[in-house]
Amino acid sequence: xxxxxxxxxxxxxxxxxxxxxxxxxxxxxxxxxxxxxxxxxxxxxxxxxxxxxxxxxxxxxxxxxxxxxxxxxxxxxxxxxxxxxxxxxxxxxxxxxxxxxxxxxxxxxxxxxxxxxxxxxxxxxxxxxxxxxxxxxxxxxxxxxxxxxxxxxxxxxxxxxxxxxxxxxxxxxxxxxxxxxxxxxxxxxxxxxxxxxxxxxxxxxxxxxxxxxxxxxxxxxxxxxxxxxxxxxxxxxxxxxxxxxxxxxxxxxxxxxxxxxxxxxxxxxxxxxxxxxxxxxxxxxxxxxxxxx
Amino acid sequence: xxxxxxxxxxxxxxxxxxxxxxxxxxxxxxxxxxxxxxxxxxxxxxxxxxxxxxxxxxxxxxxxxxxxxxxxxxxxxxxxxxxxxxxxxxxxxxxxxxxxxxxxxxxxxxxxxxxxxxxxxxxxxxxxxxxxxxxxxxxxxxxxxxxxxxxxxxxxxxxxxxxxxxxxxxxxxxxxxxxxxxxxxxxxxxxxxxxxxxxxxxxxxxxxxxxxxxxxxxxxxxxxxxxxxxxxxxxxxxxxxxxxxxxxxxxxxxxxxxxxxxxxxxxxxxxxxxxxxxxxxxxxxxxxxxxxx
Numbered sequence: 001x002x003x004x005x006x007x008x009x010x011x012x013x014x015x016x017x018x019x020x021x022x023x024x025x026x027x028x029x030x031x032x033x034x035x036x037x038x039x040x041x042x043x044x045x046x047x048x049x050x051x052x053x054x055x056x057x058x059x060x061x062x063x064x065x066x067x068x069x070x071x072x073x074x075x076x077x078x079x080x081x082x083x084x085x086x087x088x089x090x091x092x093x094x095x096x097x098x099x100x101x102x103x104x105x106x107x108x109x110x111x112x113x114x115x116x117x118x119x120x121x122x123x124x125x126x127x128x129x130x131x132x133x134x135x136x137x138x139x140x141x142x143x144x145x146x147x148x149x150x151x152x153x154x155x156x157x158x159x160x161x162x163x164x165x166x167x168x169x170x171x172x173x174x175x176x177x178x179x180x181x182x183x184x185x186x187x188x189x190x191x192x193x194x195x196x197x198x199x200x201x202x203x204x205x206x207x208x209x210x211x212x213x214x215x216x217x218x219x220x221x222x223x224x225x226x227x228x229x230x231x232x233x234x235x236x237x238x239x240x241x242x243x244x245x246x247x248x249x250x251x252x253x254x255x256x257x258x259x260x261x262x263x264x265x266x267x268x269x270x271x272x273x274x275x276x277x278x279x280x281x282x283x284x285x286x287x288x289x290x291x292x293x
Numbered sequence: 294x295x296x297x298x299x300x301x302x303x304x305x306x307x308x309x310x311x312x313x314x315x316x317x318x319x320x321x322x323x324x325x326x327x328x329x330x331x332x333x334x335x336x337x338x339x340x341x342x343x344x345x346x347x348x349x350x351x352x353x354x355x356x357x358x359x360x361x362x363x364x365x366x367x368x369x370x371x372x373x374x375x376x377x378x379x380x381x382x383x384x385x386x387x388x389x390x391x392x393x394x395x396x397x398x399x400x401x402x403x404x405x406x407x408x409x410x411x412x413x414x415x416x417x418x419x420x421x422x423x424x425x426x427x428x429x430x431x432x433x434x435x436x437x438x439x440x441x442x443x444x445x446x447x448x449x450x451x452x453x454x455x456x457x458x459x460x461x462x463x464x465x466x467x468x469x470x471x472x473x474x475x476x477x478x479x480x481x482x483x484x485x486x487x488x489x490x491x492x493x494x495x496x497x498x499x500x501x502x503x504x505x506x507x508x509x510x511x512x513x514x515x516x517x518x519x520x521x522x523x524x525x526x527x528x529x530x531x532x533x534x535x536x537x538x539x540x541x542x543x544x545x546x547x548x549x550x551x552x553x554x555x556x557x558x559x560x561x562x563x564x565x566x567x568x569x570x571x572x573x574x575x576x577x578x579x580x581x582x583x584x585x586x
Contacts, residue, residue, distance in 0.1 A: 117501060117502070118504075137501065176498045179487070179498060181501070181505060184510070189545070190541040191480050193560070193564045194541050196566070198469075198472050205469045206473065206571075208430065208459075211413070212414075213473045216480055219509055220561075224565065228557050232552070235549055239550055241487065246539055248486050248487050249539050256528055256531060257532055259525070264524060265517045267486070268482050268513075271482050271489065274510055274513045278507055
C-alpha cells in the first residue's frame with residue numbers, strides 16, 4: 001500500500017505513524033512545501049521518503065493535512081494527479097469551503113471530506129504521535145458524493161485507527177464546530193493576551209499561575225498559520241459565537257458590578273452540568289508522556 | 294502532633310492526607326459544618342475523628358479550608374479557642390479580607406495567611422488526594438505578623454509537602470491572582486454557558502467536542518459555593534480583569550468582522566510566547582489516576 005501525506009504536521013504525521021504501525025508493509029511518502037519539515041519528518045521516521053504530486057498516480061491514499069486555505073488550492077491539483085482507485089481525504093477544521101472547492105471536479109468521487117476531532121496544542125512533524133485518533137470522533141461530510149468502494153476503504157482505515165464515525169452536512173459541521181472548537185481557541189488566546197499584557201509590568205505574575213490557568217490557556221499555544229485561515233473560512237459563525245460569549249461575559253461582569261451574588265451563584269451552578277456532558281465524552285486528553293519532544 | 298482541619302474538602306482533605314503520610318504519628322481531626330462531609334471524610338480515612346472548636350486548645354496546627362466568606366466569620370473564633378503554641382493557617386484564594394479580619398486579634402501572631410496554588414476542579418472530601426502540593430507555590434502574606442517560631446513550624450510543614458514559598462503583600466496577591474486564577478474560572482464558566490445555550494437546540498453538539506474544549510472549559514466544573522464568595526471578596530480586581538478580557542475579545546471580533554487577517558495572525562503569534570511562560574512553570578496538571586472517585 002502506498003500512502004502520501006501532504007503536510008506532515010501534527011495530524012498528517014500522526015496518521016502516518018498510525019498507518020505504519022497498523023500496516024507495516026505500507027510505504028508512507030511525504031510531500032511538504034517546507035523542506036525542513038520534510039527532512040525532519042524523514043529523520044524522525046514519521047514518513048519514509050519524499051515525493052511530489054507527479055507520484056500520486058499509484059497512491060492508495062492521499063492525506064491532505066495542510067492549513068485550510070492551502071487545502072482549497074492544492075486539493076483540485078491532487079485530484080488532477082491521482083489514479084482511479086486512489087482515496088483522497090482532507091482533515092481540516094472547516095468543511096463547507098473545501099466541499100465547495102471540489103464540487104464539480106471530475107474526481108470528486110475519489111474524495112472524502114473528514115474532520116478527525118483530535119489534536120494537541122503542538123504543531124510540526126515533531127508533534128506527531130501514535131494513537132492520537134484512538135477513541136476520537138471523525139466527522140465525515142457529504143459521504144454520498146464518494147464512490148461506495150472508496151468510502152469503505154477509507155472507513156476501514158479510520159476504524160483501524162480507533163475512530164468512531166459521524167456523518168454530517170458541511171454547513172452543520174462548520175456551525176457546531178465554531179462553538180466546541182473555534183471559540184475555545186479564541187477564548188484561550190485572549191485569556192493569554194490579557195494576562196501577558198499585565199505581566200509586562202509585573203514580571204512575577206506567572207509564578208502564581210496554577211494548573212487551572214495552564215489548562216484554560218493551553219490552546220493559546222496553537223499555530224497562527226493553521227488557525228488564521230480557519231477563522232477566515234468560518235468567519236460568520238465564529239463572529240456569532242464570539243458575540244454570544246462576549247454577551248455572557250458582560251452579563252456576568254454586570255452581575256458582579258451590581259453585587260448580585262445569588263445570580264452569580266446560579267450562573268455557575270447552571271453551567272456545572274458541563275461535568276455530566278464532559279463525562280459523556282470519551283476521555284480525550286492526550287497522554288503527555290506519549291508526546292515526542 | 295494534633296492537627297485539626299476545618300472544612301474537609303479538596304484542599305483541607307489533601308493537606309490531611311499529606312500530613313498523615315509524612316508524620317504517621319500525627320492525629321488528624323476534622324471539623325465540618327456539613328455532617329455528611331465529615332462522616333464521608335472519616336469513612337475515606339481522610340481524617341481520623343470528628344472534633345469541635347472546644348478541642349482546639351491543644352492543637353499543633355489548625356487548617357482553615359472553608360469558603361472565603363465562612364473563613365472571615367470563623368477565623369476569629371478559631372483564634373479565640375487555640376493554645377499559645379498553636380499555628381493556624383487559612384488557605385483561601387483571597388488574602389486582603391482575611392488579613393483585615395484578624396489584624397487586631399490578640400492571637401494574630403499565631404496566624405499565618407497562605408494561599409497554596411494547587412487544586413483540581415473537584416470538591417468535597419472525595420476530591421482529596423495525596424501529593425497535591427508537591428512542586429506547587431504557596432503564597433504567604435504578612436509573614437512578619439506571625440511569631441517567628443510558629444512561622445518556622447508552618448514553613449517546615451509546607452516544605453515537607455513539597456511546596457516552594459513565596460512572600461507577598463495581600464493587596465498584590467489579590468490583584469495578581471485575579472488575572473491568573475479568578476479570570477480563568479469566569480472564562481471557563483462563560484464558555485461552558487455559551488456552548489450549553491446552543492446545545493439546548495442542538496443535542497448532538499458535544500459529540501464534536503475534543504480535548505481542546507475539555508481543557509478550556511475544565512474549570513467550569515468548579516464549586517459555586519466556593520467561587521461566589523471569592524468573586525465577592527475580590528470584586529474590584531475581578532471586574533477589572535473581565536473588562537480587559539472583554540475588550541480583547543471585542544477587538545479580536547472586530548478584526549474578524551473587518552477581515553484583517555494579518556492582524557489576527559499577529560494577535561495569536563504574540564500570545565504564542567505563553568508556551569515559554571508555561572514551560573517556566575513547574576508542571577502542575579494533576580495526575581488523573583491519583584484522583585479518587
